[in-house]
Structure formats: C-alpha cells, structure tokens
Amino acid sequence: MPKRVDHTERRTEIAEALLRVAARRGLHAVGMRDVAAEAGVSLRLVQYYFETKEKLLLFGLQQLADRFGERVAARVRAAGDHPGPRAMIEAMLTAALPTDEDSRTFHLVYTSYAVLSVTDEVLAAQPFIANPDAAEGTLVALFRQAEESGLIRPGLDAHLEAVGLLAMSAGLGTSILVGQRSPESAAAVLKHQLDRIFQ
Amino acid sequence: MPKRVDHTERRTEIAEALLRVAARRGLHAVGMRDVAAEAGVSLRLVQYYFETKEKLLLFGLQQLADRFGERVAARVRAAGDHPGPRAMIEAMLTAALPTDEDSRTFHLVYTSYAVLSVTDEVLAAQPFIANPDAAEGTLVALFRQAEESGLIRPGLDAHLEAVGLLAMSAGLGTSILVGQRSPESAAAVLKHQLDRIFQ
DNA sequence: ACCAACGTGGTACGTTCGTATCACAAAGAG
DNA sequence: CTCTTTGTGATACGAACGTACCACGTTGGT
Numbered sequence: 348m349p350k351r352v353d354h355t356e357r358r359t360e361i362a363e364a365l366l367r368v369a370a371r372r373g374l375h376a377v378g379m380r381d382v383a384a385e386a387g388v389s390l391r392l393v394q395y396y397f398e399t400k401e402k403l404l405l406f407g408l409q410q411l412a413d414r415f416g417e418r419v420a421a422r423v424r425a426a427g428d429h430p431g432p433r434a435m436i437e438a439m440l441t442a443a444l445p446t447d448e449d450s451r452t453f454h455l456v457y458t459s460y461a462v463l464s465v466t467d468e469v470l471a472a473q474p475f476i477a478n479p480d481a482a483e484g485t486l487v488a489l490f491r492q493a494e495e496s497g498l499i500r501p502g503l504d505a506h507l508e509a510v511g512l513l514a515m516s517a518g519l520g521t522s523i524l525v526g527q528r529s530p531e532s533a534a535a536v537l538k539h540q541l542d543r544i545f546q
Numbered sequence: 547m548p549k550r551v552d553h554t555e556r557r558t559e560i561a562e563a564l565l566r567v568a569a570r571r572g573l574h575a576v577g578m579r580d581v582a583a584e585a586g587v588s589l590r591l592v593q594y595y596f597e598t599k600e601k602l603l604l605f606g607l608q609q610l611a612d613r614f615g616e617r618v619a620a621r622v623r624a625a626g627d628h629p630g631p632r633a634m635i636e637a638m639l640t641a642a643l644p645t646d647e648d649s650r651t652f653h654l655v656y657t658s659y660a661v662l663s664v665t666d667e668v669l670a671a672q673p674f675i676a677n678p679d680a681a682e683g684t685l686v687a688l689f690r691q692a693e694e695s696g697l698i699r700p701g702l703d704a705h706l707e708a709v710g711l712l713a714m715s716a717g718l719g720t721s722i723l724v725g726q727r728s729p730e731s732a733a734a735v736l737k738h739q740l741d742r743i744f745q
Numbered sequence: 746a747c748c749a750a751c752g753t754g755g756t757a758c759g760t761t762c763g764t765a766t767c768a769c770a771a772a773g774a775g
Numbered sequence: 776c777t778c779t780t781t782g783t784g785a786t787a788c789g790a791a792c793g794t795a796c797c798a799c800g801t802t803g804g805t
Contacts, residue, residue: 351772352782373665375574378762389784390763400763459661461724465654466572475724507738510727514717514735515710521720522713525660525674536713539706543742550802551752577792588754599793 358396361386362410365403370452374459379403401469408460408470412478415453418442419482432493433545436486440516440537445523446530454520483509499545508544515540557595560585561609564602569651573658578602600668607659607669611677614652617641618681631692632744635685639715639736644722645729653719682708698744707743714739 364386368377379400383390397403422442426434445451464471483506490505519533563585567576578599582589596602621641625633644650663670682705689704718732 371665373662375662376665379764380762391784391786392782394764395782398764455661455664458657458720461720462654462658462661463572463574465723466570466575471725476726479721479726504738507735510718510731511714511735511739514721514732515714516717517720518713518715518717519709521657521660521716522678524664526670527675527678528709532709533713536706536710539703540710578794579792590754590756591752593794594752597794 354396357392358406359410361388361393361396362403362407365407366411366452366456369407369456369459370448374456374463404460404463404470411453411456411460415457416478418449418453432489432496432498433541436489436512437538437541439482439486440512440541441534443516444520444530444533444537451524454524458521458524479513483513486513493545503544512537512540553595556591557605558609560587560592560595561602561606564606565610565651565655568606568655568658569647573655573662603659603662603669606655610652610655610659614642614656615677617648617652631688631695631697632740635688635711636737636740638681638685639711639740640733642715643719643729643732643736650723653723657720657723678712682712685712692744702743711736711739 361382365377365382368381368385372381379393380390382403383393386393393403397406419439419442422438423430423435426438430438442450443454445454460470461475464475486509487505490499490503490508493499494501494503494505516537519528519536522528523530523533560581564576564581567580567584571580578592579589581602582592585592592602596605618638618641621637622629622634625637629637641649642653644653659669660674663674685708686704689698689702689707692698693700693702693704715736718727718735721727722729722732
C-alpha cells in the first residue's frame with residue numbers, strides 16, 4: 348500500500364478535515380481522533396504528517412487564511428473586468444460576511460483562532476497581524492485611488508476610513524454568526540456607510 | 547465550620563473566579579479544578595453550588611454581561627451631569643474597547659462565549675441576542691434625541707448608524723485584543739466616525 | 746435533646762485526550 | 776537481491792477532565 352506520497356498534499360487534506368470539524372463542533376472541541384476520522388485516515392497518520400497538535404493547528408490557520416484570500420480575490424474578480432474602487436471595496440468587505448456555509452466556517456474558525464492566540468503564545472505568531480494588515484493596506488490604496496479620481500469628497504482620511512470599515516465588517520460578521528443580525532441587514536449597513544463616503 | 551451561607555453570594559464569588567481564570571488562560575482551558583483553586587475552595591464546593599460545568603458557564607456569562615452593563619453605566623455617569631447625546635454615545639462605545647485589564651477580560655471572555663454559542667446550543671440562549679439588542683436600542687434612542695435637538699444633519703437613519711457603530715466598536719475591540727491596533731488609534735477611528743455624523 | 750437537612754472534604758470512577766511505542770508492509774537504492 | 780527508508784496500523788500510556796459517591800461535622804427546627 349505505501350506508495351510514495353506527496354506530503355504537502357496530504358497535509359492539506361488533513362488540515363481541511365480539521366477545518367470542517369472545527370466548523371461543525373467548534374475549534375475547542377476538535378481532537379486528533381476527530382480529524383483523523385473526518386479525513387478518513389488513522390490517528391497515526393495525523394500524527395505522522397503533523398507531529399504535534401499545535402503544528403496541525405498552526406497549519407490549519409495558515410490554510411484558512413490562504414483560502415480566504417482566494418475567496419476575496421475571486422469575489423473581486425467577479426465584480427467585473429474593470430471594477431471601480433467602490434465596487435472592489437464593497438466586494439472585499441462583503442466577502443468577509445458569513446453569508447454562506449463557507450464564509451460562516453471561515454468567520455467562526457478564524458475568530459476561534461483569534462481567541463486562542465490571546466492566551467496561547469505560539470499561536471499568536473504571524474497571521475493575525477499580517478493578514479488584516481494586508482487588507483488594510485489594500486483598502487487604503489483603493490481609497491487613495493478613488494480620491495485621485497474625484498469619486499469621493501477630498502480631505503478624508505483614507506487610513507481612518509479603511510480601519511473603520513474593516514472593523515465594522517468584522518463586527519457585523521460576528522453578529523451574523525451568533526444569529527443577531529441577518530446577512531442582508533449587515534450588507535445594508537456597509538452599503539450605507541460606503542454611500543456616505545463615496546460621491 | 548458550616549455556617550449557613552448565602553448561596554447567591556457564593557455562586558458569584560465562584561463565577562468571578564471562573565472569569566479570572568478564563569481571562570488568564572482562555573475559556574477553553576478552564577476546568578472545574580482551576581476554578582476551585584482560584585476561588586480558594588475545594589472542587590466539591592464548585593460542584594455543590596453549580597451542579598454541572600455547563601451551569602457554571604451559563605452563570606459566568608450572565609455575570610460577565612451584568613458587570614459590563616454596570617461598567618458602561620459608570621462610564622456614562624462619569625461623562626458628566628448632563629451629557630449630550632454625543633458624549634453618551636462616545637462613552638458607551640469606548641467603554642466596550644479593551645483598554646484596561648478589566649475590559650480586556652470582558653472582551654476576550656465574551657468573544658469566547660460567542661464562539662462557543664455557535665456550536666453549543668444550550669449556551670446560545672439569552673444574552674447574545676438580548677444584551678447587544680439593548681445597547682442597540684439605547685443608541686437608536688440617543689440618535690433620535692440628537693436629531694430632534696438638531697445636533698446632527700436630518701434624514702440620517704438612526705438604526706443604521708447605531709448598528710454600524712456598535713459593529714465597528716466590537717471589531718476594533720477585537721483588533722486591539724489580538725495586538726493589531728492600539729487603543730488610542732481605535733478610539734480615534736470611533737471619534738472620526740462620530741465627527742462625521744454629528745453636525 | 747434529637748433528627749433531618751445543609752455544607753464541606755476527600756477520593757474514586759470512567760472517559761477522553763495527546764502522545765509514544767511496537768510492528769510491519771511496500772518501495773527505491775546499491 | 777538485499778537493505779534502508781518511508782508509510783501505515785494497532786495499541787498502550789499517563790495525565791486531566793467532569794462527575795459521582797461516601798463520610799462527617801454543623802446547624803436549625805421541634
């Protein structure tokens with residue numbers, strides 16, 4: 348049976364299983380055995396490809412961030428061939444809202460990781476600063492571009508707007524997740540905010 | 547030794563211990579024995595006053611929400627004798643930001659509960675809808691009041707503004723918690739947003 | 746003064762967790 | 776054709792967890 352196997356691919360499959368279980372039962376309740384069962388492999392294999400649970404969690408977080416990046420990129424591409432800054436910004440912000448099962452998973456698991464990273468030092472590492480910072484940078488650039496095109500009233504602080512919008516989007520996402528708000532009303536709030544900034 | 551004891555008071559003490567441990571090591575890592583040690587009582591007593599861990603968690607969440615309500619109320623009172631709507635709104639929103647150790651605890655543990663409530667049905671019960679909804683209602687009322695006093699430009703949607711600001715505050719709080727943003731810059735973002743709404 | 750209920754301690758039980766160990770089959774290298 | 780490496784299974788181990796059980800001193804009611 349033991350053909351030579353691609354480690355990276357196998358690790359990805361197992362990490363995907365981890366994310367599925369985490370989405371279903373919560374990240375705190377995920378055990379090595381659950382991941383193994385979900386991936387359809389033995390416990391030993393999970394141990395083999397990720398020596399320790401911590402490394403599995405780390406890889407899973409990385410994977411989650413990567414997948415989300417692709418999701419946002421796809422959304423932006425779907426916004427059209429030459430989308431204006433407003434359309435791109437709206438696509439980015441609404442992509443982060445938990446509207447379908449995939450984005451629900453992302454939001455829930457990512458938030459779980461964020462909570463873990465506060466008390467677990469080794470998990471606090473890269474992605475919780477790098478990833479949102481990148482989104483912030485992109486948003487700032489889009490605002491600057493919109494400003495030069497005269498689409499928004501001049502003199503507004505691109506950085507403050509970008510940070511505020513991202514925080515608002517994240518907060519709305521959480522309230523959707525816990526069932527307090529509908530995705531539609533959250534999108535309306537974001538749209539309202541953008542309406543005030545643009546034109 | 548067994549004097550007749552006030553159950554409510556004892557339960558409160560134990561719940562406070564739970565919150566302290568949760569703040570230090572994360573809610574997911576809290577065990578009954580940890581709570582007992584932190585409260586300075588035996589494991590048996592924790593079992594005695596809360597028969598099960600689930601009930602302890604539920605009570606702890608209630609306690610956390612109560613304490614936060616008091617905190618916000620104190621902040622609003624501290625804003626002055628006859629604070630304008632703007633000052634009250636700003637007090638409410640900044641009270642939710644994790645600036646000191648107490649509010650850090652609140653934000654972290656509350657977020658942990660929120661994450662748990664998504665997958666744990668019994669925990670999803672009351673406070674995650676009731677509490678934010680109350681804040682939303684208060685904010686809406688303040689906006690209406692400000693509108694009637696002519697402090698803000700007419701025709702703005704009080705509900706959309708309230709929801710957006712609360713979400714922004716929550717999102718900023720999380721980014722402070724994970725170390726991405728400083729409390730000062732988060733407060734500046736909120737202030738900027740309020741500046742645009744008022745007058 | 747007795748008796749039932751209350752408050753408290755100690756400890757044991759069954760389960761689950763992450764990790765380690767042992768064994769072995771298949772495949773590439775020489 | 777051997778031999779070392781790689782992949783995989785089964786299982787064992789020690790710790791920690793939530794909970795249950797048993798014993799005992801104290802208190803208030805009658």
